[in-house]
Amino acid sequence: MAAVAEVDSKPREDPDDPEFGYRVEATLLPEPTDALYGSPVGRDEMELGQVRSVQKVKPGALKILLERAGL
Template identity: 60%
Template sequence: MADWIYILNPNKDTLDGDPPDKDTIRRLAEEEPELELWLSRRNRMQPGDRLWFLFTHPEPAVAAVAHVDEEPWHEPDVSYLVAVTLLTEATKALYGDPVAPDQLGLGQVRTVQKVKPEALPVLLDRAGL
């Protein structure tokens, strides 16, 4: 199993027309946890991997987590898609106590990337996993 950071910029991205901010993701985790997310490249995600959501605004923070449901697939209009399911209780825990990028040793994150092994304990602890 691998852990990935996925960047959501509420000023640029949308989820079914809604801004992908922490409030929207928390609501979706409770009401509609299954999502299909855009990827610029396939990556090597596998079912069971975790996807940690780094929100860029207003303050950068990891405040949600999901399981990858299936391998990314090619979609001609958007490059790749990946199906994930938000983890409701873990997302609620992170929403209440998000993790700042400096606590994870992240420099500037521009794309989906793997979580550094030394950062994983902080994420798991905050998410209650």
């Protein structure tokens, strides 16, 4: 987990950027990000398989992330 942010708007297509076809505006939440940095959640705790830059969090892992982030 690199950062915690609140999504500000729905994702929108960006046809001008072939590498990143969608954009989403978000606001970084510094305190939860710092909390997770200080007490990281392991991949095994989140039941993640292969390494990817962005993954959807499974429902069981979301509870762990929220607790560690102080949310």
